Amino acid sequence: MSLRETFPCLGDGRRALLAGFGQGVKPPLRRPVDQWAAEERMVSAESGSPYALGKDVRYEHRHAPHMVEVMQVLSMDHPAFEVSVVGSAQIAKSEAGVNLIGQVIDEDPSAMLALLPSLEEQKKYVRVKLQPTIDATPVLSEKVRALKSRDEDGSTSSMKRFRGGYLVVATASSSKALQMVSYRVVIGEEISEWPHDVGGRGDPLDQAIARTKAYRETRGAKCYWNATPGIKGHCRISAKFEAGDQRRRYVPCPHCGVFQMLRFEQLRWASETKPHDAFFVCAAHGCVITKDDKEAMLDQGVWLATCPPQAGEGAEDVPGATVLPDQIARHLARKARMEKVLQPSFKIWQAYSKQVSWDFTVSEYLAAKGKPDKEKTFCQQGLGEPYEEKGDAPDAEKLVRLVEDYPARKLPPGALFITGFCDVQGAALKWDVYAWGRNMESWHLDGGTIEGEPADDRVWPQLAERIRRRYEDQYGQFWPIDAFGVDTGYLTPRVYKFVRDMRRSGYERVYATDGRGGENNAMHPPIGMAKKASITWRGKREGSVYVWPIGTWPMKLECFGALNRTMRAAEEAVDPEGNPWTGLAHFDRACDLTFFQELTAEYLKVGERAGRPFREWHKRGVNDRLDCWVGARAWASHVIDEMGATPEMWAALAARRRPAPAQGDLLDQLPYRVKVATQPVPGPVEETAAKLAAVLGAVKEAQEGKPAARSTDREPGRRRVTRSSYMGR
Numbered sequence: 001m002s003l004r005e006t007f008p009c010l011g012d013g014r015r016a017l018l019a020g021f022g023q024g025v026k027p028p029l030r031r032p033v034d035q036w037a038a039e040e041r042m043v044s045a046e047s048g049s050p051y052a053l054g055k056d057v058r059y060e061h062r063h064a065p066h067m068v069e070v071m072q073v074l075s076m077d078h079p080a081f082e083v084s085v086v087g088s089a090q091i092a093k094s095e096a097g098v099n100l101i102g103q104v105i106d107e108d109p110s111a112m113l114a115l116l117p118s119l120e121e122q123k124k125y126v127r128v129k130l131q132p133t134i135d136a137t138p139v140l141s142e143k144v145r146a147l148k149s150r151d152e153d154g155s156t157s158s159m160k161r162f163r164g165g166y167l168v169v170a171t172a173s174s175s176k177a178l179q180m181v182s183y184r185v186v187i188g189e190e191i192s193e194w195p196h197d198v199g200g201r202g203d204p205l206d207q208a209i210a211r212t213k214a215y216r217e218t219r220g221a222k223c224y225w226n227a228t229p230g231i232k233g234h235c236r237i238s239a240k241f242e243a244g245d246q247r248r249r250y251v252p253c254p255h256c257g258v259f260q261m262l263r264f265e266q267l268r269w270a271s272e273t274k275p276h277d278a279f280f281v282c283a284a285h286g287c288v289i290t291k292d293d294k295e296a297m298l299d300q301g302v303w304l305a306t307c308p309p310q311a312g313e314g315a316e317d318v319p320g321a322t323v324l325p326d327q328i329a330r331h332l333a334r335k336a337r338m339e340k341v342l343q344p345s346f347k348i349w350q351a352y353s354k355q356v357s358w359d360f361t362v363s364e365y366l367a368a369k370g371k372p373d374k375e376k377t378f379c380q381q382g383l384g385e386p387y388e389e390k391g392d393a394p395d396a397e398k399l400v401r402l403v404e405d406y407p408a409r410k411l412p413p414g415a416l417f418i419t420g421f422c423d424v425q426g427a428a429l430k431w432d433v434y435a436w437g438r439n440m441e442s443w444h445l446d447g448g449t450i451e452g453e454p455a456d457d458r459v460w461p462q463l464a465e466r467i468r469r470r471y472e473d474q475y476g477q478f479w480p481i482d483a484f485g486v487d488t489g490y491l492t493p494r495v496y497k498f499v500r501d502m503r504r505s506g507y508e509r510v511y512a513t514d515g516r517g518g519e520n521n522a523m524h525p526p527i528g529m530a531k532k533a534s535i536t537w538r539g540k541r542e543g544s545v546y547v548w549p550i551g552t553w554p555m556k557l558e559c560f561g562a563l564n565r566t567m568r569a570a571e572e573a574v575d576p577e578g579n580p581w582t583g584l585a586h587f588d589r590a591c592d593l594t595f596f597q598e599l600t601a602e603y604l605k606v607g608e609r610a611g612r613p614f615r616e617w618h619k620r621g622v623n624d625r626l627d628c629w630v631g632a633r634a635w636a637s638h639v640i641d642e643m644g645a646t647p648e649m650w651a652a653l654a655a656r657r658r659p660a661p662a663q664g665d666l667l668d669q670l671p672y673r674v675k676v677a678t679q680p681v682p683g684p685v686e687e688t689a690a691k692l693a694a695v696l697g698a699v700k701e702a703q704e705g706k707p708a709a710r711s712t713d714r715e716p717g718r719r720r721v722t723r724s725s726y727m728g729r
Contacts, residue, residue, distance in 0.1 A: 029107050030075075030076060030077060030107050030108055031075075031103065031107065032071070032072055032075040032077070032078075033071040033072070033074050033075045033096070033099050033100050033103045034061065034068050034071035034072050034075075034099075036099065036102065036103040036106065036107065037059050037061075037071060037099040037102070037103070038059065038060070038061055040102070040106065040137060040138075040139050041058070041059035041099055041102055041133070041137055042056045042057065042058060042059065042133070042136040042137045042138070043056065043057050043058070043059050043133075043136065044056055044132030044133060044135060044136035045057075045136075046128075046132045046135075046136075047128060047129065047132045047133070047136075048128060050355060051063060056136040059099070062299070063092075063354060063355070064091075064092040064095070064353075064354070065298060065299050065301065066091075066092075066249055066298070066301060066303075066348055066352050067092045067093075067095065067096050069247075069303050069346075070083065070085055070096045070344075070346055071096050071099055071100070073339075073344045074096060074097075074099075074100045074222060074224055075103075076103075076104070076108055076185075076220060076222060079339070080222075080339065080343055080344050081216065081221060081222065081223060081343065082209075082223045082224075082225065082240070082244075082343040083222070083223070083224050083225070083343065083344050083345075083346075084224075084225045084226070084237060084240035084241055084244055084343070084344075084345040084346070085224075085225070085226040085237075085345075085346045085347075085348075086226070086227060086228070086229055086237045086238060086240070086241045086345075086346070086347050086384060087226075087228065087346070087347060087348040087349055087350075087384040088228065088348070088349045088350040088353070088356075088381060088382055088383065088384040089228050089350075089381040089382075090350070090353065090355065090356065091348055091349070091350060091352070091353055091384070092353075093226040093227075094125075094129060094189060094226065095129075096224070096226070097114070097187040097189065097224050097226065098129055098130060098133055100185065100187065100222070100224060101114070101130070101167060101185075101187070102133060102134075102137060102139075102140055104165070104184075104185055105140055105143055105144060105160075105162050105165070105167070106139045106140060106143065109162060109163060109164025109165035110164070110165045110183075110184035110185060110215075110219070111165050111166055111168075111181070111182060111183045111184055111185075112165065112166070112167040112168070112183060112184065112185040112186070112187070113167075113168050113170065113177060113181075113183040113185070113186045113187070113208065113211065114130075114167065114168070114169045114170070114186075114187040114189065115170055115171065115172045115177070115186070115187070115188050115189065115194075115204065115208060116169070116170070116171055116172065116189050116190070117171065117172055117173070117189070117190045117191075117193035117194055118171055118173060118193075119171050119173075121171075121189070121190065122158070122169055122170065122171050123157070125169065125189065126157050126158070126169055130160070130169065131157075134160070143162045143163065144160050144161070144162045145160075145161045145162060157169075158170065165184075168181070168183075172188070172191075172194040172195065172198065172204040172205075172208075173194075173195055173198060173204075174198065174199070175198045175199030175201050175204070175207065178198070178201070178204060178207040178208060178211060181211065182211055182212070182213070182214040182215065183208075183211045183212055183215075183221075184212065184215040184219060184220075184221050184222070185221065185222050185223075185224075186208045186209070186211065186212060186221075186222075186223045186224070187223075187224045188205065188208065188223070188224065188225045188226070188227075189226060189227070190226070190227045190228070191205060191225050191226070191227045191236045191237055191240075192227040192228065192229060192230035192235050192236050192237045192238075193227070193230070194236065205225070205236065208223070209223060225237060225240055228380050228381055228384065229380050229384060229385055229386035229387070230380070230386060230387070231386060231387055231388075231389055231522070231615075232386040232387060232388040232389070233386075233388075233606055233615075234606075234615065235386040238386045240345060241345040241346075241347055242345075243342075243343070243345070244307070244342050244343045244344055244345025245305040245307045245335065245338040245339065245342040245343070245344055245345060246305060246306045246307040246345055246347070247303040247304065247305050247306070247335065247344060247345060247346045247347070248261050248303070248304060248306050248346075248347055248348075249261065249262075249301050249302075249303055249348050249352055250301060250302050250303075250304050250319070250323055250328075251297045251298060251300060251301040251352075252297060252300050252301075252325070253282040253284065253285070253287050253289060253297075254287075254289060254293040254296065254297050255282065255285075255287035255288075255289070256282060256284060256285045256287055257325050258282065258283075258284035258285070258322050258323070258324060258325070259302070259322065259323040259324070259325065259328060260282065260283045260284060260321060260322045260323070261283075261321060262280060262349075262351045262352060263283070263321075264349075264351070264361075264365075264383055266280045266281045266282075266283055267279075267280055267351070267358060267361065267362065268280070268281055269359075269362045272366055272579065275359060275362040275363045275366050276359045276362075277290075277291075277359070278291070278357075278358035278359045278361070278362045279291070279358070280351075280358070283321050283322050284322045291357065291358060291359075294354075294358070295354060298352060298354060301352070302328060302332070303335070303346065304319045304323065304328075304331045304332070304334075304335060305319075305331070305334055305335040305338045305342075306318060306319055307338060307342060310338070310341065313334075317334060319331045347384065348384060349382070349383050349384035349385070350382055350383075350384070361382060364378050364382050365378060365382070369577075369582070370439045370582035370583045371439065371440070371583070371642070372554075372557065372558055372561050372583075373554070373642070375387075389557055389604065389615070392560065392603060392604070393560050393563065393599075393600035393601075393602065393603055394560070394563050394564055394567050394600060395600075396593060396596035396597045396599070396600050397593065397596075398567060399563065399566075399567070399587075399596045399599075399600070400591070400592065400593045400595075400596050402566060402567070402570055402587070403587045403588060403589055403591055404586055404587065404588060404589075405588075405589065406443070406586070406588055407588075408445075408446070408588055408589070408590060409445055409446050409469070409471055409472070410445075410471065410472050410473075411435050411443075411445070411471050411472065411473040411474065411479065412435070412443050412474075412586070413474050414437040414438065414441065415435035415436065415437050415443055415473070416435075416436065416437050416438070416650070416653050416654055416657055416676075417435070417436055417479075417482045417636070417639055417640065417653070417676040418433060418434070418435050418436070418445065418471060418479060418480070418481045418482050419433070419434060419436065419481065419482055419483045419484065419485075419632045419633075419635040419636045419639060420432060420433035420434065420446075420466075420467070420481050420483075420484040420485075420628075420632055420635075421484065421485045421486070421487070421513075421627070421628045421629075421630075421631030421632045421635070422463060422484070422485070422486045422487065422628070422631075423487050423624045423627040423628050423631070424454050424486065424487050424488075424489065424490045424491060424495055425454075425490065425624065426453070426454075426490065427451070427452070427453060428449050428450060428451050428452065429449070429450040429452075429454065429459055429462075429463050430447075430448075430449050430450075430624040430625070430628060431447055431448065431449075431450070431463065431466060431628060432444065432446070432447035432625065432628035432629065432632060433445045433446040433447060433466075433469075433471075433481060433484075433632070434629070434632045434633075434636070435471070436636045436639075436640070438582070438650045438654075439582040439583045440558075440562075440583050440633075440636065440637075440642065441582065441583055441584050441585075441586075442562065442584075442585045442586065442633070442636075443586045443587075443588075444586065444587045444588055444590070444591055445471055445588075446466070446469065446471070447590065447595075447625075447628070448466075450462045450463055450466075454490065454491045454494055454495075455491060455494060460494075460498050463486075463498070464498075464502060464507075467481060467484050467502065467507060467510060468480075468507070469481070473657065473680075475658065475659050477657075477659060477680035478680055479657075479680050480509075481509065482509060482635075482639050482676045483509050483511065483635040483636075483638065483639050484509060484510050484511070484635070485510075485511045485512075485513040485548070485550070485631045485632070485634070485635050486498065486499055486510065486511070486512055486513065487513055487514075487515065487627065487631065488512050488513060488514050488547060489514070489515065493535060493536055493537045493542075494537060495512055496512055496533060496535040496537075496542070496545045496547075497535055497537045497542050499511065499512040499545050500535060500542065500543055500544075500545045503545075511546075511548050511635070512533070512545050512546065512547045512548065513547065513548050513549070513550050513631060513634075514547050514548070514549050514550065515549075515550050515552045515627075515630075516528070516549045516550060516551055516552060516553075517552045517553055517617065518553070519553070519614065519615050519616070521551055521552075521553050522553045522554065522615075523551075523554070524549070524551030524553065524554065525551055526550065526551055526554070526555060526633070526634040526635075526637035526638060526642070527548055527549070527550060527551075527634050527635065527637065527638040528548065528549035528550075528551065529549070530546040530547060530548045530549075531546065531547055531549075532544050532545075532546055532547075533545055533546070533547045550630070550631060550634045551634065552627075552630050552634075553617070555630040555633050555634050556602060556604075556617060556626065556630055557604075558633055559585075559599070559626065559629050559630060559633065560600075561583070562583055562584065562585040563585055563599075563600070565581055565582075565583055565584055565585075566584045566585050566586075568581070569581040569584055595625055596625075597621060597622075598621070598622050598623055598624050598625035598626060599625040599626050599629060600626070601619055601620055601621040601622055601623035601625075601626055602617050602618060602619050602620070602623050602626060603617070603618055603620065604616070604617055604618075605617075605618045639676060640653075640676075653676065656676075
């Protein structure tokens with residue numbers, strides 16, 4: 001009996017051998033990335049895409065036509081080695097990298113590396129973008145091995161295995177993935193957020209490029225870098241763009257046909273109160289380009305290389321802001337020539353996105369206007385431009401001429417809450433109090449110097465007296481300070497003890513602070529998370545206190561921004577957009593030249609050290625008043641919850657500050673984030689009268705044989721602070 005008769009279900013070995021041989025000698029199908037994406041890629045319902053509502057859908061280029069050429073140069077058959085894209089958030093930059101990964105897994109298996117700026121971003125990339133794409137795309141799900149944590153041949157969340165290669169997903173903050181292993185494809189996400197040195201081995205971007213050496217001369221290698229821009233002069237993705245051929249997107253005017261770049265300066269809208277029906281004005285002939293023209297116009301866009309003239313070229317060879325239709329072919333030919341000497345680099349912003357309306361862009365701009373933190377976010381995430389930090393302080397002698405005649409220690413109209421700060425020095429305590437209004441407009445209310453060694457207990461009661469002061473508003477109400485910080489950089493235990501004593505005596509809005517400077521803290525929030533610290537003074541344990549970190553780097557930029565706006569407002573009636581100035585800084589007659597010299601005693605130095613860019617704040621004299629402004633400004637941001645402050649919140653706070661008849665608790669009108677004083681406190685005259693009445697009442701009760709009321713030595717309107725309530729805060 002033959003073997004086949006014994007095992008009738010046995011396969012045909014000759015047929016299997018020939019099929020395998022044919023598959024082996026068949027040239028691999030290597031479609032360009034954009035073609036592969038259009039024919040194979042599926043967008044998962046779990047990806048969060050606005051086009052995948054409850055079901056997997058096919059990837060379509062019509063949703064992001066500007067990314068087609070990016071994917072074409074990312075194809076492994078294209079000679080480019082590095083491809084860079086800088087642009088706004090949510091412009092589909094990452095999708096091009098995911099499509100490159102998919103095409104390589106499916107048609108050209110190789111070793112790949114994807115680097116993210118942090119562990120959290122790494123997890124999000126896998127969970128939201130990569131794994132849903134693998135699961136939803138049939139040609140990928142059948143080739144990528146299943147997730148099996150106990151199987152060394154299976155995939156994991158950080159390593160995707162497939163026949164002929166693998167994909168490592170790691171962070172740029174660790175050098176483990178950048179050692180020993182070679183990669184043919186490297187994808188760098190948000191490279192502007194990467195550190196400049198990892199593991200003492202240098203820039204992770206340079207380390208990643210070095211991992212491709214084994215492939216560059218044999219099979220060819222590819223590096224894809226993308227990011228929203230960072231800080232001007234220190235932005236890694238902007239440097240990559242400028243080193244490449246600098247491709248920008250030109251779209252035709254639907255009325256006159258002239259090709260042009262869409263610039264924010266061309267965007268128009270009705271008014272600040274009506275940021276809708278936004279439209280672009282044609283840079284060539286002033287045609288009105290409405291949202292109805294948008295989609296068709298974007299579909300006809302082209303990328304042109306705008307890099308400076310190269311050898312043998314003149315300025316006329318570089319496309320300008322506008323390009324006539326009959327010049328497009330010439331500029332496309334230039335782009336083809338540039339590919340031979342420069343790497344492809346692309347720049348685009350959200351006006352080209354079909355998912356983001358022009359009305360939304362206008363709304364973002366108006367919401368950020370006059371708020372440096374939000375202006376920075378809009379510049380980077382919305383406009384796709386690096387943010388320029390201006391650390392130059394204005395001239396002190398010019399500022400002293402701008403002091404105003406508003407009454408000292410009195411809240412000007414528009415001032416809504418109060419913060420203060422004390423800088424502790426070796427021979428004195430320097431303090432200042434500021435009032436704050438809408439859009440963080442500020443007024444210097446009070447300040448001075450308490451001479452004496454901080455180790456001497458006699459200086460601290462004087463500071464306590466300043467903190468207890470109340471400031472009269474235009475309605476005759478007296479308000480306490482809403483938050484007062486004390487620097488702990490000098491004689492730290494004594495400051496801790498002072499803050500602890502003040503809080504126990506009922507002044508719970510006094511805080512110990514610790515400044516966080518240096519470029520590593522450039523993104524530190526104004527007030528960070530407090531940490532508990534023990535107090536030991538003169539060998540005795542004095543309990544504990546919470547210490548609040550202050551982001552001094554961004555607050556100094558805030559200070560100089562306000563000062564420079566104030567200088568410009570003195571010369572120009574309106575801002576560059578034709579609107580009233582906001583966020584100005586006002587100073588009373590008590591602020592002399594010495595005050596302003598201390599306020600402007602630092603500058604932001606930008607340079608290069610050991611081949612790396614750096615930014616540092618440098619002092620050119622005593623800077624105590626600057627430290628006080630920074631501290632008061634940080635606490636103002638915390639009190640009002642600046643990042644979440646809305647016009648409605650400011651209006652509610654202004655209404656709360658006005659006197660009103662007793663009709664319920666007006667505090668209910670305030671959003672919960674506002675941490676201002678809940679009610680005015682008695683002024684000097686009223687307080688004296690109240691104390692006199694209390695004394696007369698006690699005398700009368702004593703004469704009548706009644707026990708006198710026990711004094712608590714607490715400030716009127718303050719509750720008694722117990723140990724449990726204090727520790728709870």
